[in-house]
Amino acid sequence: MTDFASITPRLAEQAIELPSWAFGNSGTRFKVFGTPGTPRTPQEKIADAAQVNKFTALSPTVALHIPWDKVDDYAALRDYAQSLGVDLGTINSNTFQDDDYKFGSLTHVDPKIRQKAIDHHFECIDIMNQTGSRDLKIWLADGTNYPGQGDIRGRQDRLADSLQKIYARIGDEQRLVLEYKFFEPAFYHTDVPDWGTSYVQVLALGDKAMVCLDTGHHAPGTNIEFIVAQLLRLGKLGSFDFNSRFYADDDLIVGAADPFQLFRILYEVIRGGGYGADSGVAFMLDQCHNVEDKIPGQIRSVLNVQEMTARALLVDGEALTAAQDAGDVLGANGILMDAFYTDVRPALAEWRESRGLDGDPFAAYAASGYQAKIAADRVGGTQAGWGA
Ligand code: LRH
Numbered sequence: 491m492t493d494f495a496s497i498t499p500r501l502a503e504q505a506i507e508l509p510s511w512a513f514g515n516s517g518t519r520f521k522v523f524g525t526p527g528t529p530r531t532p533q534e535k536i537a538d539a540a541q542v543n544k545f546t547a548l549s550p551t552v553a554l555h556i557p558w559d560k561v562d563d564y565a566a567l568r569d570y571a572q573s574l575g576v577d578l579g580t581i582n583s584n585t586f587q588d589d590d591y592k593f594g595s596l597t598h599v600d601p602k603i604r605q606k607a608i609d610h611h612f613e614c615i616d617i618m619n620q621t622g623s624r625d626l627k628i629w630l631a632d633g634t635n636y637p638g639q640g641d642i643r644g645r646q647d648r649l650a651d652s653l654q655k656i657y658a659r660i661g662d663e664q665r666l667v668l669e670y671k672f673f674e675p676a677f678y679h680t681d682v683p684d685w686g687t688s689y690v691q692v693l694a695l696g697d698k699a700m701v702c703l704d705t706g707h708h709a710p711g712t713n714i715e716f717i718v719a720q721l722l723r724l725g726k727l728g729s730f731d732f733n734s735r736f737y738a739d740d741d742l743i744v745g746a747a748d749p750f751q752l753f754r755i756l757y758e759v760i761r762g763g764g765y766g767a768d769s770g771v772a773f774m775l776d777q778c779h780n781v782e783d784k785i786p787g788q789i790r791s792v793l794n795v796q797e798m799t800a801r802a803l804l805v806d807g808e809a810l811t812a813a814q815d816a817g818d819v820l821g822a823n824g825i826l827m828d829a830f831y832t833d834v835r836p837a838l839a840e841w842r843e844s845r846g847l848d849g850d851p852f853a854a855y856a857a858s859g860y861q862a863k864i865a866a867d868r869v870g871g872t873q874a875g876w877g878a
Pocket residue numbers: 511582629669671704731739776
């Protein structure tokens with residue numbers, strides 16, 4: 491197996507973008523529980539995200555969702571983020587919370603509603619120009635609930651046309667990433683349900699359009715690492731929304747439900763050239779913390795990604811190829827499993843200390859007093875939530 495010391499330069503490259511909405515209150519359709527200290531403004535969400543980076547050095551950027559994170563002055567918001575040691579990242583559009591979009595947004599039959607949705611994306615691109623963001627991430631709730639409700643084929647055509655108009659405004663240094671999801675909120679058909687649909691739509695747009703893979707958006711049993719390998723092979727894997735799921739789009743802590751799956755995904759990312767700053771593949775979290783504390787929830791999440799990345803980097807690639815080529819089924823499998831079963835936590839703690847970080851970021855945050863301070867300071871006002 492590869493030794494730990496030789497993978498630390500690669501580990502130092504790791505950057506995992508945090509979602510602003512992870513710091514707001516969220517829940518299910520049954521109940522949203524408030525938490526003391528929950529941010530009331532986009533600025534407070536960014537301040538909380540900066541804490542995660544302070545203790546882990548893993549999360550230098552924060553993704554915004556528009557309109558949830560709408561402010562008057564985005565340049566000032568960027569300055570504020572930078573003053574806390576982080577930057578603004580992906581801009582997520584939102585066409586799923588407006589009554590006009592009941593029957594679709596970019597796919598809607600009414601050209602006025604389609605234009606409204608396109609204009610929203612133009613607004614997002616304007617914001618990107620002020621925040622210096624590279625990626626516009628589009629996820630659509632568009633779909634139907636009953637067979638016959640909509641013209642599935644016509645909706646694909648209108649989607650292609652709307653995306654084309656948005657793509658025409660994407661700057662030279664910017665990208666459009668199209669996220670897929672197999673169901674919810676639509677239950678019969680979704681207009682971008684799978685990687686294949688996202689792929690054909692972005693392929694038609696051009697080089698600056700890529701696929702976003704949200705790990706929670708697949709049917710149970712889907713071999714996600716295969717999709718990763720294929721999209722990397724095709725040069726179209728733009729970004730990840732990491733989270734984990736037991737049942738549907740649970741948005742739980744990445745690596746909590748199935749660390750082995752996360753390891754397998756990261757192994758294919760690394761093997762396919764999708765790891766590192768120059769790879770063009772952005773790592774993001776897309777999670778909600780409904781019952782646990784949010785900042786520690788995000789710290790645990792980035793540490794889970796770091797741990798599985800380290801294990802994936804430990805795979806002895808040469809030995810694996812030799813075993814594969816020799817038809818040594820169990821030997822090849824054993825090489826992968828040896829890396830997966832390696833507990834990298836003590837080595838990671840030591841490495842963190844050598845970089846001036848606390849070996850245990852989770853405990854260091856708990857001891858910092860930040861949680862008690864925000865709980866005391868942030869009384870009054872309205873707590874931000876998923877969707878507010
Ligand atoms: C949709 C989704 C998408 C949204 C986010 C809040 O389920 O994954 O990325 O922007 O949740």
